[in-house]
Amino acid sequence: MTLSFTLLGEDGAARAGMMHTAHGDVPTPTFMAVGTAGTVKAMTADAVRATGANIVLGNTYHLMLRPTPERVARLGGLHKMMDWPGPILTDSGGFQIMSLAKLRKMDETGVTFRSHLDGSAHHLSPERSMEIQHLLDATITMVLDECTKFPATHEEAAISMRLSTRWARRSRAAFIPRLGYGQFGIVQGSVYEDLRAESAAALAALDFEGYAVGGLAVGEGQAMMNAVLDYTTPMLPKHKPRYLMGVGTPDDLLGAVARGVDMFDCVMPTRAGRTARGFTSAGVFNLRNARFIDDGTALDPACCCLCCTRHTRAYLHHLFRAEEMLGPMLLTIHNLTYYQSLMQGARAAILAGDYAAYCDRTRAGWESRA
Amino acid sequence: MTLSFTLLGEDGAARAGMMHTAHGDVPTPTFMAVGTAGTVKAMTADAVRATGANIVLGNTYHLMLRPTPERVARLGGLHKMMDWPGPILTDSGGFQIMSLAKLRKMDETGVTFRSHLDGSAHHLSPERSMEIQHLLDATITMVLDECTKFPATHEEAAISMRLSTRWARRSRAAFIPRLGYGQFGIVQGSVYEDLRAESAAALAALDFEGYAVGGLAVGEGQAMMNAVLDYTTPMLPKHKPRYLMGVGTPDDLLGAVARGVDMFDCVMPTRAGRTARGFTSAGVFNLRNARFIDDGTALDPACCCLCCTRHTRAYLHHLFRAEEMLGPMLLTIHNLTYYQSLMQGARAAILAGDYAAYCDRTRAGWESRA
Numbered sequence: 001m002t003l004s005f006t007l008l009g010e011d012g013a014a015r016a017g018m019m020h021t022a023h024g025d026v027p028t029p030t031f032m033a034v035g036t037a038g039t040v041k042a043m044t045a046d047a048v049r050a051t052g053a054n055i056v057l058g059n060t061y062h063l064m065l066r067p068t069p070e071r072v073a074r075l076g077g078l079h080k081m082m083d084w085p086g087p088i089l090t091d092s093g094g095f096q097i098m099s100l101a102k103l104r105k106m107d108e109t110g111v112t113f114r115s116h117l118d119g120s121a122h123h124l125s126p127e128r129s130m131e132i133q134h135l136l137d138a139t140i141t142m143v144l145d146e147c148t149k150f151p152a153t154h155e156e157a158a159i160s161m162r163l164s165t166r167w168a169r170r171s172r173a174a175f176i177p178r179l180g181y182g183q184f185g186i187v188q189g190s191v192y193e194d195l196r197a198e199s200a201a202a203l204a205a206l207d208f209e210g211y212a213v214g215g216l217a218v219g220e221g222q223a224m225m226n227a228v229l230d231y232t233t234p235m236l237p238k239h240k241p242r243y244l245m246g247v248g249t250p251d252d253l254l255g256a257v258a259r260g261v262d263m264f265d266c267v268m269p270t271r272a273g274r275t276a277r278g279f280t281s282a283g284v285f286n287l288r289n290a291r292f293i294d295d296g297t298a299l300d301p302a303c304c305c306l307c308c309t310r311h312t313r314a315y316l317h318h319l320f321r322a323e324e325m326l327g328p329m330l331l332t333i334h335n336l337t338y339y340q341s342l343m344q345g346a347r348a349a350i351l352a353g354d355y356a357a358y359c360d361r362t363r364a365g366w367e368s369r370a
Numbered sequence: 371m372t373l374s375f376t377l378l379g380e381d382g383a384a385r386a387g388m389m390h391t392a393h394g395d396v397p398t399p400t401f402m403a404v405g406t407a408g409t410v411k412a413m414t415a416d417a418v419r420a421t422g423a424n425i426v427l428g429n430t431y432h433l434m435l436r437p438t439p440e441r442v443a444r445l446g447g448l449h450k451m452m453d454w455p456g457p458i459l460t461d462s463g464g465f466q467i468m469s470l471a472k473l474r475k476m477d478e479t480g481v482t483f484r485s486h487l488d489g490s491a492h493h494l495s496p497e498r499s500m501e502i503q504h505l506l507d508a509t510i511t512m513v514l515d516e517c518t519k520f521p522a523t524h525e526e527a528a529i530s531m532r533l534s535t536r537w538a539r540r541s542r543a544a545f546i547p548r549l550g551y552g553q554f555g556i557v558q559g560s561v562y563e564d565l566r567a568e569s570a571a572a573l574a575a576l577d578f579e580g581y582a583v584g585g586l587a588v589g590e591g592q593a594m595m596n597a598v599l600d601y602t603t604p605m606l607p608k609h610k611p612r613y614l615m616g617v618g619t620p621d622d623l624l625g626a627v628a629r630g631v632d633m634f635d636c637v638m639p640t641r642a643g644r645t646a647r648g649f650t651s652a653g654v655f656n657l658r659n660a661r662f663i664d665d666g667t668a669l670d671p672a673c674c675c676l677c678c679t680r681h682t683r684a685y686l687h688h689l690f691r692a693e694e695m696l697g698p699m700l701l702t703i704h705n706l707t708y709y710q711s712l713m714q715g716a717r718a719a720i721l722a723g724d725y726a727a728y729c730d731r732t733r734a735g736w737e738s739r740a
Binding site for chain 2: 037038039041042043044045046047062066067071074075076081082083293294296306310311312314315318319321322324325326328329330
């Protein structure tokens with residue numbers, strides 16, 4: 001049997017579940033740390049595990065250019081290469097070709113582009129994207145799609161979504177089902193309910209192991225994102241995992257979980273950790289700020305991570321001022337731990353039928369800082 | 371009782387011992403990882419512990435400028451600040467003022483200089499250096515000395531050494547003895563046996579808890595360094611620990627241990643780790659080299675560190691090519707583990723009366739790579 005999902009509890013539209021994969025179970029809702037080039041930046045795999053992470057994400061675009069999927073396969077796959085035997089989801093490569101690559105050109109066959117590293121020419125079709133993700137040994141393979149730009153007219157969004165639908169069909173045909181592995185379709189349609197419905201129905205007919213909502217967090221703002229989720233998640237099969245791609249802030253996560261999303265990924269906690277921004281139960285802190293220079297308290301006294309149990313805000317401030325690598329290392333550990341604990345708390349609250357109160361308490365905490 | 375030392379075994383001039391300190395015992399010979407600004411670069415304190423390290427070094431010059439010794443003291447001392455409850459040795463600050471600071475001027479009172487960070491003016495006297503190291507809560511305090519430049523005439527070396535001797539006397543007077551804490555004198559005299567003897571005798575009269583050999587590894591080359599050690603270490607009190615400052619390569623360490631040195635520090639394993647150079651039982655590897663791109667073996671199959679037991683040379687190569695922080699992190703873990711295991715092997719061999727053969731086997735291993 002391919003990857004499966006058990007819905008364990010609901011609280012309003014919010015869901016708690018368990019995803020069963022070839023590389024282990026994943027309690028949901030869950031946040032996937034981003035391991036772009038075969039490493040979660042500034043983290044050993046042991047440190048990632050210690051944050052409570054159950055699944056990580058790898059980027060097909062980066063890995064296809066370097067070290068190349070064939071090389072990763074020769075090294076035993078991405079799990080072995082990066083010392084992460086747990087589940088790994090890989091994206092299709094399409095999103096980052098459009099944001100990073102040079103001279104990119106899209107047509108019905110796929111995307112032609114030049115590498116941002118050395119200018120070499122490449123072509124990514126739905127079939128090649130599936131092959132790459134197979135070579136990487138991805139637990140969860142994403143279909144190749146076009147992330148519709150924002151804003152887009154109804155006509156633009158329809159044309160883009162229908163191309164993604166055709167690519168999803170080809171991606172599904174090229175996917176090789178294996179025990180505990182799965183493939184997710186990606187719903188597009190921009191901010192148009194009728195297009196989201198058309199996309200969701202077409203993908204549901206392909207019977208994917210899970211469904212992602214794409215084309216959000218691209219500039220539309222949190223209110224519009226939530227409005228789209230309000231009508232889109234009910235269009236998705238209830239007993240399959242739902243993944244909101246590239247989202248987001250802690251508050252975004254709470255709002256999307258409330259609307260029935262099970263999985264997230266975002267560079268925010270890792271990138272913020274490298275730039276001195278810490279997410280805590282009392283809001284966001286910039287550790288470079290001079291007010292922390294003599295602050296002998298833990299970054300987040302409510303957090304059980306290595307950073308918070310062993311060090312002070314003053315030490316973190318010192319490390320960032322001195323440009324020591326340990327600053328990004330410790331703050332990434334903390335931020336990922338914070339995201340994981342946020343999702344663990346959400347799951348427990350959903351199972352207890354207490355999710356709305358959990359969100360209220362958590363948001364009140366973030367505001368307490370002021 | 372202040373810091374003490376038990377000589378447990380000798381093999382020729384090589385020694386195995388145990389240093390007893392307020393912050394734990396240190397088996398010798400030992401290598402001290404350099405934690406310049408209150409962090410061993412690219413390492414969590416847990417990772418430093420996992421290398422087998424028993425003692426680390428902090429740099430007075432860096433810490434006096436940032437975060438300042440008064441601030442470190444308010445945070446509970448350097449041990450607490452950097453999560454290293456074990457022994458810490460701090461240098462006096464003098465060496466790095468001469469190599470890093472701007473507009474430095476030395477006279478009998480001490481050194482006046484401007485910070486390389488912000489140009490602010492500072493004065494470091496023997497008394498202030500002792501006060502700073504006290505504020506940092508250094509387990510081992512070093513006297514303030516002048517590291518005589520190389521080459522130096524006999525007259526220059528004599529003048530410099532005698533200034534260091536007067537400063538050593540003032541440093542000793544300013545040191546506050548505490549249970550399990552100690553202070554080391556530093557023998558100078560460049561490459562002149564009579565001056566080394568004069569320095570050693572003057573320092574022995576001050577009854578330090580340990581003795582360092584300074585003014586070596588400053589350009590004189592390994593052969594001359596060993597020649598100086600050949601006559602200098604016998605001038606030092608037998609039942610006190612002996613520390614060769616700022617040394618060195620694995621081969622330097624083997625040679626100096628053979629000549630009766632017990633303690634070392636050097637930025638080499640950490641700095642090399644950040645620049646893709648790995649020290650192994652089969653010699654030095656540059657992991658950026660293209661020949662590692664498909665090398666699926668461990669960096670050092672004989673090593674038990676996280677880097678060698680979980681990852682391949684190909685992965686390290688990828689991480690350095692992709693400029694991922696995990697490359698420096700893993701290679702620093704490995705290099706420090708290698709230095710620790712080299713010292714552990716030396717100690718076991720000395721206790722077994724087998725040190726010469728240990729050096730032969732180890733050096734043959736380094737050459738096996740070719």
